[in-house]
Amino acid sequence: MIELDDTDRFILRALLRDASQSAGAIGRQLGLSQPAVWRRIRRLETEGVIKGIRLRLNAEALGFGVTVFLGVKLARKGQVSLDDFERAVSAIPEVQTVEHVLGLYDFRLRVVARDLSDFERVLRRRIMTLPGAGDVEANVLLSEERRPGPIG
Known part of the structure; x- marks a missing residue:
C-alpha cells in the first residue's frame, strides 16, 4: 500500500x-x-493507485433510457464454466458491466436498453440464451448519484 x-x-x-x-x-x-x-x-x-482514465458516456443522451441491474445465477455450474459465461455475456453490447459476485447470484450485470420492451428483447434473446443462464433478478435504475469513494 x-x-x-x-x-x-x-x-x-x-x-x-x-x-x-x-x-x-x-x-x-x-x-x-x-x-x-x-x-x-x-x-x-x-504504484497502481490510478488505474486509468475512462470516458463516461451519457446513455440516456445516446437513446438508452433504461438501465437495469441484473442478477444472474448459473443453472449448471459444473457444465458451464464461470469464465465461459463471463466471456459470452461480455460480448453483448447492451451489457455495460459484468461482475462476478458472491451471494445469491453468480453475476451482476449492468444492462442498458432503449426502453423496457428493448430490455425484454435483450434479456430473452441474448442473455437468457447464453449457456448456463439460470435464474435472474432485474432491478430497474430509477436514479443514480456517483460517489468517488474513500481516498486514504
Missing part, C-alpha cells in the same frame, strides 16, 4: 471531479508547478 499525503489526496479528488484537467491547472490550485504535479500523477499511476 502506498502512503498518500494531503497533496496526493487533493490531486486524486481533482482528477475524480474532472480527469481532463491538466497537471498545470491542478498545480495552480495547489500552488505547485506543473512538473511537480505531473510527477506525482505518474507515481500514482506507477
